[in-house]
Amino acid sequence: MTTVQNLLKQELGENLRQSPEQVCRVFHGRGRFFPSFENLNIEWYPPVLFVQCYEGELSNNELSVIKEIFEEHEFIQSVLLQSRPWPDVENEVLFTRTSNKPELPLEFNAALDKDLLCKVSLGENRNTGVFPDMRSGWHWLAEHAENKRVLNLFSYTSVFSLFALKGGAKKVVNIDMCGSATKTAQLNHQINNLLDERVSIWKKNILKSNSQIAKQSKFDIIILDPPPFHKGSFRGWPDYQKLLRRCTKYLKDGGVIL
Structure with a gap:
């Protein structure tokens, strides 16, 4: 695994371990803090990892890291990719632990913290219901x-x-x-x-x-x-x-x- 891949994997893994049961952004490439990942944001809506790709397609390196994260963290039930070069939006379930890929959009109540829930809708619109x-x-x-x-x-x-x-x-x-x-x-x-x-x-x-x-x-x-x-x-x-x-x-x- 390259240094760049390790950086992405480390950041994702640490943030998921800190908030395994609560909605959070687990990778903020758009903040330009991680060189070469400016096209990527990844959000966690338990139990779905929501990958947002703003330009082009996921690279093989990015896809490889996301697959490893999915395989290592059993609490992730599905990984959903949203490709969103303006103004288009395309959604695809990359990985899932169910026998069949779930139908989109994925709609459920996600935990904002230990006390509060919020309805989210993943895999249809750009906005999910939460920022x-x-x-x-x-x-x-x-x-x-x-x-x-x-x-x-x-x-x-x-x-x-x-x-x-x-x-x-x-x-x-x-x-x-x-x-x-x-x-x-x-x-x-x-x-x-x-x-x-x-x-x-x-x-x-x-x-x-x-x-x-x-x-x-x-x-x-x-x-x-x-x-x-x-x-x-x-x-x-x-x-x-x-x-x-x-x-x-x-x-x-x-x-x-x-």
Whole structure:
């Protein structure tokens, strides 16, 4: 095995051993910390290892390492490859411990931590229902949310909301314009017994909802995670600046924008 292969295998193995039962990103090649692996992210949705290849195909070296990891870790039930050169998406089950390859998409509730679950869908769309690279942000919010009012903008499936409520938030307002995402957000709160009076889930265009948000009592914490660009709704940096200015008006004195 080459030095490059050993690097990939070591990183994958260590991260899987640290979080064998929880959703996490176990290899972040797109962060450009690992030379020659810039096309690769690998995420762990127990019991599925989800390999995302952004350009071209997996190299023989990458495929060899992933096969070894699968064979060495019996808790991995399947390895799913998503090839995603923009704008195309192709999905293939590379390895599985079942007699037949499972049908796609793979949909199930995955553990975000020892207390929280989230619905995931693997093998159809680019987005899975979770962004595991936000894990440190989830934990920060859980540690700082007690008795706080939280505004979660571009909330997607509202994973941040789950952690805010786990941390004792007294109110969380989640806003996203995608109907399927807000439906999954409601389900995520239901499966964790968190869909109660503390939670609001709005299906709205955030940039067109200024007056409605401004009428709310001011917030202690605002989560702001927009897409780089979304045709017809978000224009990148110009709209981001506009939102930052608005968020300072939604925020209590001494509040935090994450």
